[in-house]
Amino acid sequence: MRDAVKEAVATAWSQEWGRVVAAVIRQTGDWSLAEECAQDAFERALERWPRDGVPRRPGAWLTTTARNRALDRLRRAANESVKLREAARLAPEPVRPAPPDELPPDDAVPDDRLRLIFTCCHPALPLPAQVALTLRTLTGLSTAEIARAFLVPEGTMAQRLTRAKNKIKNAGIPFRVPPPELLPERTAAVLAVLYLLFNAGYAPGAEGPDQRRVTAEAIRLARLLAALLPGEPEAAGLLALMLLHDARYAARTDAAGDLVPLDEQDRSRWDRRQIAEGTAVLEAALAERRPGPYQVQAAVAACHAEAVDAAATDWAQIALLYGELARMAPGPVVELNRAVAVAMAEGPEAGLALVDAIASGGELASYHLLPATRADLLRRLGRRREAESAYREALALAPTATERRYLACRLASITPG
Amino acid sequence: MKYLLLICSETADGFPGATPEELDATPWVEEMTRRRVRLDGNRTRPAEDATTVRVRDGAQLLTDGPYAETKEQMAGFDIIDCADLDEAVEIAAKHPVAKFGMVEVRPFWTD
Numbered sequence: 184m185r186d187a188v189k190e191a192v193a194t195a196w197s198q199e200w201g202r203v204v205a206a207v208i209r210q211t212g213d214w215s216l217a218e219e220c221a222q223d224a225f226e227r228a229l230e231r232w233p234r235d236g237v238p239r240r241p242g243a244w245l246t247t248t249a250r251n252r253a254l255d256r257l258r259r260a261a262n263e264s265v266k267l268r269e270a271a272r273l274a275p276e277p278v279r280p281a282p283p284d285e286l287p288p289d290d291a292v293p294d295d296r297l298r299l300i301f302t303c304c305h306p307a308l309p310l311p312a313q314v315a316l317t318l319r320t321l322t323g324l325s326t327a328e329i330a331r332a333f334l335v336p337e338g339t340m341a342q343r344l345t346r347a348k349n350k351i352k353n354a355g356i357p358f359r360v361p362p363p364e365l366l367p368e369r370t371a372a373v374l375a376v377l378y379l380l381f382n383a384g385y386a387p388g389a390e391g392p393d394q395r396r397v398t399a400e401a402i403r404l405a406r407l408l409a410a411l412l413p414g415e416p417e418a419a420g421l422l423a424l425m426l427l428h429d430a431r432y433a434a435r436t437d438a439a440g441d442l443v444p445l446d447e448q449d450r451s452r453w454d455r456r457q458i459a460e461g462t463a464v465l466e467a468a469l470a471e472r473r474p475g476p477y478q479v480q481a482a483v484a485a486c487h488a489e490a491v492d493a494a495a496t497d498w499a500q501i502a503l504l505y506g507e508l509a510r511m512a513p514g515p516v517v518e519l520n521r522a523v524a525v526a527m528a529e530g531p532e533a534g535l536a537l538v539d540a541i542a543s544g545g546e547l548a549s550y551h552l553l554p555a556t557r558a559d560l561l562r563r564l565g566r567r568r569e570a571e572s573a574y575r576e577a578l579a580l581a582p583t584a585t586e587r588r589y590l591a592c593r594l595a596s597i598t599p600g
Numbered sequence: 601m602k603y604l605l606l607i608c609s610e611t612a613d614g615f616p617g618a619t620p621e622e623l624d625a626t627p628w629v630e631e632m633t634r635r636r637v638r639l640d641g642n643r644t645r646p647a648e649d650a651t652t653v654r655v656r657d658g659a660q661l662l663t664d665g666p667y668a669e670t671k672e673q674m675a676g677f678d679i680i681d682c683a684d685l686d687e688a689v690e691i692a693a694k695h696p697v698a699k700f701g702m703v704e705v706r707p708f709w710t711d
Contacts, residue, residue: 305685307689353707354685355684355685356684357685357686361686365686
């Protein structure tokens with residue numbers, strides 16, 4: 184029984200934290216107070232639920248408890264400041280009216296969490312603060328956990344969060360879903376932050392329990408956002424993209440922790456249930472006929488996920504999709520991905536011509552995947568010497584040990600003796 | 601909320617490439633006065649006409665020029681009173697100088 188209650192509190196913690204914090208922020212405008220009162224509400228749940236039973240709607244119970252706690256504290260603070268003034272024999276000032284007891288119902292539209300997401304991702308906040316604040320206020324992750332996931336000292340992360348909350352208050356950043364004229368660009372900013380969160384936990388070499396939790400939270404938030412913005416197919420596109428990438432997580436590294444390239448992955452280790460969900464979400468989004476960069480990238484991931492083996496991959500389709508993406512969001516990294524797909528569909532010669540064109544642009548001079556791709560194509564063309572030197576170039580630029588090990592392996596495989 | 605808008609150029613020689621008509625803030629001032637969000641404002645003389653005052657150990661020290669030697673220069677200011685940062689940004693973005701220089705939005709200190 185005890186364990187069941189503990190589990191109920193833990194579940195509520197991961198599912199309801201954001202809702203509780205968002206409700207108290209809307210009511211009081213005070214972000215720090217909201218976090219403290221949410222914490223208090225969960226502590227009270229640990230005391231009361233074993234005795235009284237788990238409430239039918241844990242989220243509503245926690246939200247009400249946190250709101251009441253916030254009202255108490257604000258009233259007490261108001262009374263104390265009156266007492267202080269009386270003690271100092273200052274002319275009496277009108278007491279600020281206490282926040283209203285009449286609260287809108289729980290299902291007030293729009294969802295408070297949507298306001299919270301948009302406020303956390305306000306472009307007047309620096310990007311690292313947007314990322315940290317989104318995690319801290321919308322998920323149950325602690326400052327220490329977020330700091331570990333992003334490999335910064337806890338004090339640094341705490342300061343980043345405090346500064347962001349101060350700026351929201353002092354600069355007058357509104358707690359709301361932006362009006363229609365701002366919505367498209369601000370939605371794009373929110374999607375970018377969620378994708379950044381996902382990649383922070385998913386990038387090769389970033390494997391660890393904290394990173395894994397960040398990835399899970401990013402998917403949860405994308406799910407929430409897609410549900411809250413049903414008219415925005417890009418939100419669903421981002422969710423599909425995350426699900427399809429994350430489905431390959433188990434197969435992406437071998438027992439030694441080394442990177443396994445897509446074509447060598449054991450596809451039986453891919454999460455079929457998650458692929459089915461990602462594909463279904465993507466199909467529903469594409470049916471809206473308003474494509475965007477996340478939907479196209481998810482469509483590429485779906486092409487890989489649906490191929491029974493590497494040889495069955497529809498590379499011509501993937502090359503077309505990257506061409507589409509290059510039109511929507513031009514950039515050398517997209518071009519590089521297109522070059523890889525073209526090389527697979529039409530042969531390494533055609534791919535190499537595209538890669539060399541990108542290299543001559545000079546924009547990706549410090550990006551390890553450019554020489555790494557060149558090296559692979561040269562290897563397939565049997566130009567061993569050139570391949571070797573390109574692998575060495577990539578090795579010098581690769582940012583993580585996992586990627587360096589992979590490149591060193593490839594280099595060794597073509598170096599005679 | 602009250603905000604100070606600092607109307608700035610990115611170079612020491614003003615707004616190269618902009619015509620006086622393009623920089624004319626009169627229509628903006630009229631619009632924002634009508635909307636009752638602009639409280640005050642003016643152009644300021646260039647940095648070469650500035651004097652910086654310090655008092656140290658009771659002695660007044662004057663220096664010729666602005667307090668910070670940067671290539672960005674303040675060309676004017678406005679004080680606005682509006683709902684929140686989103687509205688302040690919207691107002692700042694409509695200022696003609698936003699297209700050629702930049703506008704810094706500073707919230708007033710409130711307790």
